[in-house]
Amino acid sequence: MALESFAFNVAQKVLEKLASQAYQEISIAWGVQGELKKLENVLMTVKAVLLDAEEKQVSNNDVRVWLIKLKDVLYDAEDVLDEFECETQRKQLLKLYGSTTKKVGRFFSSSNPLAFSFKMGHKIKQIRAQLDEIASHKAKFHLNERDEGRRSMPKERAMTHSFVNVSDIIGRDEDKENIIRLLQKPNDGGKIDVIPIVGIGGLGKTALSKLVYNDERVQNHFQLKMWVCVSEDFDIKNLIEKIIKCATSDGENRSNLEVEQLQKILREKIGDKKYFLILDDVWNEDSMRWDPLQELLFTGANGSKILVTTRSKKVASIMSTISEPYELSGLPHDKCVALFTKCAFKEGEEKHYPNLLKIGDKIVEKCKGVPLAVKTLASLLLTNKDESYWKFIRDSELWKIEQKENDKILPALKLSYEQLPAYLKKCFAYCSFYPKDHEYASFILIQFWMAHGLLESTNENEDLEDIGWRYFQELGSRSFFQDFEDYDWYIECKMHDLVHDLALSLTQNEFSAITSTTTRITKSVRHLLFPDFTSLPHGLSTLLKDLEHVRTALFMTEEISQSALDLCLSRFHYLRMLVLSDSKLELLLERIGSLKHLRLLFLPTDFEIQKVPISICKLQNLQSLFLCTEELPNDIRYLISLRFLFFCTKQKCLAKNGLGCLTSLRFLGIGRCENLEYLCEDMQGLKHLRTLIITDCESLISLPQSMKYLTALETLHIEDCENLNLTMEEGKADQDLARFSLQRLILKKLPELVEFPEWLLRGSTNTLQLLKLEWCRNLKELPAWLQNIASLQQLVIKGCNELRERCARGKGEDWSKIAHIPKIVLDGAEINSTDDSHIDSTSED
Numbered sequence: 137m138a139l140e141s142f143a144f145n146v147a148q149k150v151l152e153k154l155a156s157q158a159y160q161e162i163s164i165a166w167g168v169q170g171e172l173k174k175l176e177n178v179l180m181t182v183k184a185v186l187l188d189a190e191e192k193q194v195s196n197n198d199v200r201v202w203l204i205k206l207k208d209v210l211y212d213a214e215d216v217l218d219e220f221e222c223e224t225q226r227k228q229l230l231k232l233y234g235s236t237t238k239k240v241g242r243f244f245s246s247s248n249p250l251a252f253s254f255k256m257g258h259k260i261k262q263i264r265a266q267l268d269e270i271a272s273h274k275a276k277f278h279l280n281e282r283d284e285g286r287r288s289m290p291k292e293r294a295m296t297h298s299f300v301n302v303s304d305i306i307g308r309d310e311d312k313e314n315i316i317r318l319l320q321k322p323n324d325g326g327k328i329d330v331i332p333i334v335g336i337g338g339l340g341k342t343a344l345s346k347l348v349y350n351d352e353r354v355q356n357h358f359q360l361k362m363w364v365c366v367s368e369d370f371d372i373k374n375l376i377e378k379i380i381k382c383a384t385s386d387g388e389n390r391s392n393l394e395v396e397q398l399q400k401i402l403r404e405k406i407g408d409k410k411y412f413l414i415l416d417d418v419w420n421e422d423s424m425r426w427d428p429l430q431e432l433l434f435t436g437a438n439g440s441k442i443l444v445t446t447r448s449k450k451v452a453s454i455m456s457t458i459s460e461p462y463e464l465s466g467l468p469h470d471k472c473v474a475l476f477t478k479c480a481f482k483e484g485e486e487k488h489y490p491n492l493l494k495i496g497d498k499i500v501e502k503c504k505g506v507p508l509a510v511k512t513l514a515s516l517l518l519t520n521k522d523e524s525y526w527k528f529i530r531d532s533e534l535w536k537i538e539q540k541e542n543d544k545i546l547p548a549l550k551l552s553y554e555q556l557p558a559y560l561k562k563c564f565a566y567c568s569f570y571p572k573d574h575e576y577a578s579f580i581l582i583q584f585w586m587a588h589g590l591l592e593s594t595n596e597n598e599d600l601e602d603i604g605w606r607y608f609q610e611l612g613s614r615s616f617f618q619d620f621e622d623y624d625w626y627i628e629c630k631m632h633d634l635v636h637d638l639a640l641s642l643t644q645n646e647f648s649a650i651t652s653t654t655t656r657i658t659k660s661v662r663h664l665l666f667p668d669f670t671s672l673p674h675g676l677s678t679l680l681k682d683l684e685h686v687r688t689a690l691f692m693t694e695e696i697s698q699s700a701l702d703l704c705l706s707r708f709h710y711l712r713m714l715v716l717s718d719s720k721l722e723l724l725l726e727r728i729g730s731l732k733h734l735r736l737l738f739l740p741t742d743f744e745i746q747k748v749p750i751s752i753c754k755l756q757n758l759q760s761l762f763l764c765t766e767e768l769p770n771d772i773r774y775l776i777s778l779r780f781l782f783f784c785t786k787q788k789c790l791a792k793n794g795l796g797c798l799t800s801l802r803f804l805g806i807g808r809c810e811n812l813e814y815l816c817e818d819m820q821g822l823k824h825l826r827t828l829i830i831t832d833c834e835s836l837i838s839l840p841q842s843m844k845y846l847t848a849l850e851t852l853h854i855e856d857c858e859n860l861n862l863t864m865e866e867g868k869a870d871q872d873l874a875r876f877s878l879q880r881l882i883l884k885k886l887p888e889l890v891e892f893p894e895w896l897l898r899g900s901t902n903t904l905q906l907l908k909l910e911w912c913r914n915l916k917e918l919p920a921w922l923q924n925i926a927s928l929q930q931l932v933i934k935g936c937n938e939l940r941e942r943c944a945r946g947k948g949e950d951w952s953k954i955a956h957i958p959k960i961v962l963d964g965a966e967i968n969s970t971d972d973s974h975i976d977s978t979s980e981d
Contacts, residue, residue, distance in 0.1 A: 146211060158224075166252070166253045175263065189274075209267055225756035225776065318441075319331070322439070335447065335465070336616075341447075354412060364415055366416060376432070415445075448614050476510050480517045555614075565639050567581070573633070577628050582608060586601075599802060601802055625851055687713065689714050711734050714731070734757065737752075756776055763783050764783065778800055783806065812836055816842075826851065833857045848876070856885045875899055884912070887912070890914050907931050
């Protein structure tokens with residue numbers, strides 16, 4: 137697979153910064169406007185040819201090397217601009233707190249402003265000189281200028297057809313029968329059913345559709361069958377022409393006809409027939425483009441069916457008329473082995489190669505049920521029966537296998553990637569920094585993307601967290617993630633090994649996993665993984681000597697020593713992300729305070745650092761922090777950019793003028809604080825807080841009165857706090873009830889919860905969508921005003937003994953309070969409201 141340079145993305149990002157009002161002011165303040173303007177000019181010249189260069193690098197190694205050198209300098213330019221941002225943040229902090237105490241001024245002291253200006257001016261000149269040198273070579277590559285709007289479309293997928301040799305399809309008999317049953321099922325209400333088959337590229341959606349299309353029962357069930365390969369081009373005129381051509385089989389050229397004329401012909405051909413249409417390989421995610429074609433197709437006779445194959449769950453949801461799309465899963469191992477044997481050997485030949493069959497079995501395991509991967513690898517081996525070559529294939533990563541451009545491994549996955557919007561490509565590729573089989577948590581992935589500046593905002597009022605969630609959902613809907621698990625306030629998922637291979641192939645010039653066998657790391661590497669279950673190589677200092685521009689250091693191993701960590705922290709001046717989640721550290725981390733570019737810091741959560749170093753509070757750019765400590769630093773308020781904080785502590789109460797001063801905070805998680813009795817009393821300062829998670833705080837007695845002023849709060853999750861009393865103090869007036877408008881409220885394992893805390897929800901009558909109550913065994917009843925929350929979409933009750941009978945459908949004492957809720961799940965069983973119960977609850981109002 138071709139490498140992705142991402143040079144265009146980086147150049148565009150640097151230019152956007154240079155053109156911003158903030159940098160105009162910075163350049164004037166530091167007297168570097170002339171140098172930054174020259175840098176902008178040379179960048180504009182280079183950027184103009186980058187799109188063409190990124191396409192040509194696929195087949196031209198010289199262009200690829202040129203792009204790598206260019207990208208390195210562009211990253212350096214980004215680092216220089218980030219230094220200005222760091223200095224601006226430092227000045228902002230001094231302005232905010234510097235007048236209160238001399239200690240703040242000393243704590244955040246910096247070099248002479250004149251010296252800083254001179255140093256930065258020199259760095260900008262160096263980068264501009266490097267860019268000038270690299271740009272001078274672009275002429276020899278004959279690169280053409282192209283704007284992003286003229287970016288070449290991905291290569292068209294080979295057109296599919298309906299013919300299939302049944303013996304070539306292995307392991308899809310059950311799926312075929314399931315689809316045929318859906319086709320034979322009477323239509324709901326006379327509508328024409330649209331049945332999507334959805335799954336990642338290479339699973340065999342098209343092959344399965346061919347099996348169904350050519351089945352005799354399907355032939356007899358429909359008057360007319362049509363097969364249209366849609367691919368990327370969802371042009372309604374073109375599609376109508378294709379459908380007419382299938383329906384008539386006359387070969388007539390109708391390209392000169394207008395859409396209105398074509399529509400009339402289509403209606404005549406299908407209007408009185410029960411037809412079966414397959415729309416294969418649909419990518420269109422715009423419902424406005426599907427609607428006019430749907431209207432035409434729905435003129436067919438009752439009983440007609442449309443089968444759609446797609447890799448996108450969004451496409452499936454737009455087009456489907458059935459309750460759930462048909463999700464195609466991977467083939468079982470034995471079926472994959474049968475497919476591999478059929479493709480890797482001539483008929484009967486496998487009997488002579490028992491050793492190869494054993495090696496082949498292991499190769500098949502790596503394919504994880506994806507038929508296209510099995511067939512691609514098997515075809516590689518068909519003409520080569522050398523055992524050492526088979527072992528090489530078995531032991532190699534798929535992305536390392538050299539193949540011709542037209543015969544790449546998993547072209548379907550590559551095509552899926554090429555179809556991604558530019559803003560998603562790098563987010564997907566960066567997922568390769570985590571090891572295979574990693575369980576991606578949505579909230580961590582979003583913070584990870586944010587730390588690297590990958591979340592692009594077109595609306596200044598939209599939070600980065602919302603953009604990240606949208607990116608996560610979009611990658612999931614395109615089948616780049618799988619095995620989703622919902623954990624109330626976040627989603628966990630995995631990435632198929634072959635999809636991970638694709639991501640890894642896109643970043644191999646930027647990323648390196650450090651193991652005991654690592655002997656060399658190229659200077660262009662900016663992201664490092666120290667995997668679990670591996671020891672560090674000898675001579676680590678020599679390996680890291682040229683890597684001062686590393687941005688990511690993921691320590692997934694417990695083997696990291698303090699000396700090795702100190703070495704990394706002393707070398708990696710431009711770190712954006714540092715993860716030490718599995719490290720057994722016993723010493724202080726004083727060096728962390730010098731990492732002024734750091735955006736994300738995960739300190740160990742399964743091992744207690746006795747005390748977090750005060751220097752951590754110098755990280756004004758820090759956006760995300762996980763830590764476990766004896767006590768939060770007193771100066772945590774200086775982390776003015778912090779948006780995400782999850783911590784555990786041994787403190788009994790949280791001090792004022794600390795946590796409550798983090799005005800940028802969007803997420804606050806407090807967990808495993810066994811001694812914590814009270815939260816901070818100045819929580820009203822968290823004016824942007826949207827998510828509050830409190831778990832495993834067994835000593836927590838009550839929530840602070842200031843919490844009701846968290847006006848931005850949307851999600852509140854409280855769990856396993858055995859002494860927590862949520863009842864509001866007597867005598868509190870209605871105006872003292874919560875000012876927030878929750879969307880999700882989750883209360884679990886709260887034995888002290890006897891009466892529902894009315895104050896929590898009174899401000900959420902028009903916003904609450906999910907209410908979950910689990911293992912609150914002493915909760916007596918649901919509040920009467922619950923029936924007034926029209927926005928509530930889902931109520932989940934589990935392990936609440938007192939509520940089980942009260943919420944019984946149609947007869948429980950609390951049923952009238954909840955009958956209006958569309959989805960009710962009681963102890964794992966879903967209860968549907970009847971029309972009568974809706975009428976009853978309405979009449980009571």
